[in-house]
Amino acid sequence: MKATQGIRLMLVDDEPHILQFLELGLMNEGFEVRTASDGLDAIGMVADFKPHVVILDVMMPGMDGFEVCRYLRAEETEISIIMLTAKDEVDDRVTGLSIGADDYMVKPFSFEELLARIQARLRNQFPGLLGEVRCGPFRIDGRRKEICHKDQVLELSPTEYELLQYLVINHGLVLSKPMILDKIWGYDFGGEENIVEVYIRSLREKLGDKEHRIIRTLRGVGYRVDLI
Template structure:
């Protein structure tokens, strides 16, 4: 999943980016409000994490203009303002969630995970296909309760295709949502990861739910 983090404190920005990337997210970041607004209107993100106090363009102005432009990406506001009226203002302007500083990283991750599920109209914390269970909160995959030893990126690929079940997901879309822009991608990196996922399903005696559509991408049928 791909996030945009707009936070003016370099120390906090770098710390949050590190924690989010360790959790498997692809993160674009900036400390400038005007640049953050430009990025939000020129790239697709699953969630935008947006500070309120920013140079050149404040977070509430960014939020208001994004909603006016019909950018419907889920937005989580960060702020040091803890009064009820401050939270009400952000939510009334179209924010999806609100987190007051200081906060625990685990809480931020839980809120982002929930917003990612909302982005794909998924309310439950599990996706199931017969004996296969994808646990979105624990980030695990099991078949008949036997957990598959997927690498973090393999899990994210399976999760992303599963959250878009019923749609064909292109290779380039997977690359942009799962791999950081700074990563040097081999031409077959997605194919190799999916082959590894399939081998791990084969090892437990169950077919992998990911289907290949030649020349188009990958598909998991709706359960």
């Protein structure tokens, strides 16, 4: 069984040859794929199919990709959107990302690049779907809710698991305390921000990270995981 088994992708494009090419390629990779040739069809299909990732063309007759993206963001928060367009305009990219798209690709593009973008979105937003994710010395098993560091299973509480997974998946990026609180504890968390420091301290102890070389603190900014 492929790691992509059970992952649902929706393709929305008014060009039949592109739909057919991508559908065959992605099905061959093990994804479950549905296609729509216009925005209205896509919206009607989303509630039933519940895709994890939508690959969405911008330039379509009637309801364009921007309108579909706005709708999806308002109705389906647990979804990843990759927008496609023949336009290489900065304004279009800015518009797409500002209304909720997670990534943006300009036509023509290679199938390999699209596949890599899809995998990146899944690792970031749905890490448990891929089963096992490797990031340097870390191995994250989303199905078993288990993280190994240098082949050693870490004894983590559920919250520690979620926090370390978030940090590792976003390795190299600086994550602020507000970002961490919102992602791990929820936007309506009423406690103190120093709870993040408490959990970071605990993770460092379990990683043997006395010198803070794995989970780095950038004072006044946030935390960053380095894969060493």
